[in-house]
Amino acid sequence: MSYFEFINSVKICAGENALDNIVYELSFLKCSRPLILSDSGVFNAGVLDKVIDILKKSDIPTDAVFTDIPADSSVLIINYIAKIYSDKSCDGIIACGGGSVIDTAKGVRLVLAQQGEDILALKGNEIIKKGTHIPFIVLPTTCGTGSECTAVAVIKNHETGIKMEYISSELLPDTAIIDVRLTETLPKKLIASSALDALVHSIEAFSSAQKNPISDVYATTAIKMIVENLPITLKNPTKETRTNLALASTLAGIAFSNAMVGLVHAIGHACGGECGIPHGNAMAILLPECMKYNLDSCKNDYSELLLYLAGAESYANTPREMRAIKAIEFIENFENEIKELCSLGLKLSDYGVTSEQFPAIAQKAINDGAIIVNRKNAGVEEIIEILKKCL
């Protein structure tokens, strides 16, 4: 077997009343004065109040709160919050929000743990050595990023406008709390796009060049949970289906943190940077066409995926040589079903993208770190062809 590495040191507290255990988790981590990070959306939806209420009941100070984290976590905001942490004498971090909030918190923690002042000085892949321990609890409020269990953070450089990837096990939080109360205010469209983002995480992790037997287990479990729970959550949501989706996102996060993602993410990140398409929507649009492009290099993996997507009966009834194609067809039909349930745009043109923007998107995509683990080489021309099919 080829060499691989796998890490997930995050304690996952999931299910009924999980959020109430935050008090114990803070004391376990020896944190008595946390810095609470969130964004205005989570704050205005009243989600943060649920967390603060629980903390207040246990006399944990809640005056160190920062809720102005922008949609893209940036170098400036991270360095600024790191200073607030020191000024307010905090001894731990709670991040309550989606990908941007969690990635910002990861950046803040990294700066503090490395006793630095600027996150820019720490950019790279696996170069960061163990630093001071800063207690770090994450409360994800979407069901897509999986950032609560990933060793990756995407941070925007305000000077160049480029989103930089940080990859280090030092980015992993101590604890992730998955509680349905944190996602119950999510609108249908956001549930759909974030769950499809998690589906892409799982599929790309399962078919990447960095996949390994352990990441496969997480990826396939996540795929099964998303396919089973997403349509029901959009039609008749229950606490159980919402929790399952949030958990699937976490599992997908663990999978891709260790196996990485591929071409869909490379192009998707570029679409976000160049045209402002929301990440989850870009993922949903690009997935089928990227799978078709990768088909000859990933045929065995896609064939196996059919089992987790369509179930054992459908898998057994499909001839071996047709399974990979059937898996892609299943994805297309599944996305169309989701589109019908919540009017999700599945074309680039739905987000105002024009073909004139393709060369710039393709140029950005080939410099994205995700492209290196894609099984099949893709250059500017190949990416433009994929984009044309998604227009």
Add this chain to the structure above:
Amino acid sequence: MAKRDFLCNIIFNVLSRGLCVLNKKDSIIRQEFNALPDNYTISLGILPVGDYIYLLKRDGKLFISKDFSDKVDLAITFKNAKNTRKVMLARSSVAESFCRHDLLVSGDIAEAMVLVRVINRAEKYLFPHFMTKRFLPKIKKEYSSIFLYFRILFGRFKYKD
């Protein structure tokens, strides 16, 4: 004090000299390096020694430079010599090496992708096609590999202030 791996030292020198020549002779490699800012510095190395060789881009040209470890923009450091030889002797691709967590990147990952592409293209010049065809597609060479090796052996690449 840790010793340098003799073979890797030679390989890094051949690769770096090859990149300096190809930056002049191959339009695609030149275009890739042009995307990096002037005075951009790259180091290649292996643990536990650290940096083996430094490259400097100045005025559109590429040079092998003296030690400037305190201001490297992009450092690629392999974790061990055994896996470095696998990559540098075309028994494995840089991408496969990345997937195996063989190498550490200090600097911007987007800029590291530029270096990955130029190393891939340089390997197509430095090795015969049958050695690289498993992981790299055939390319249309713009310069003779024989001439490239001649220049690697007899060219001057050191940067002088």
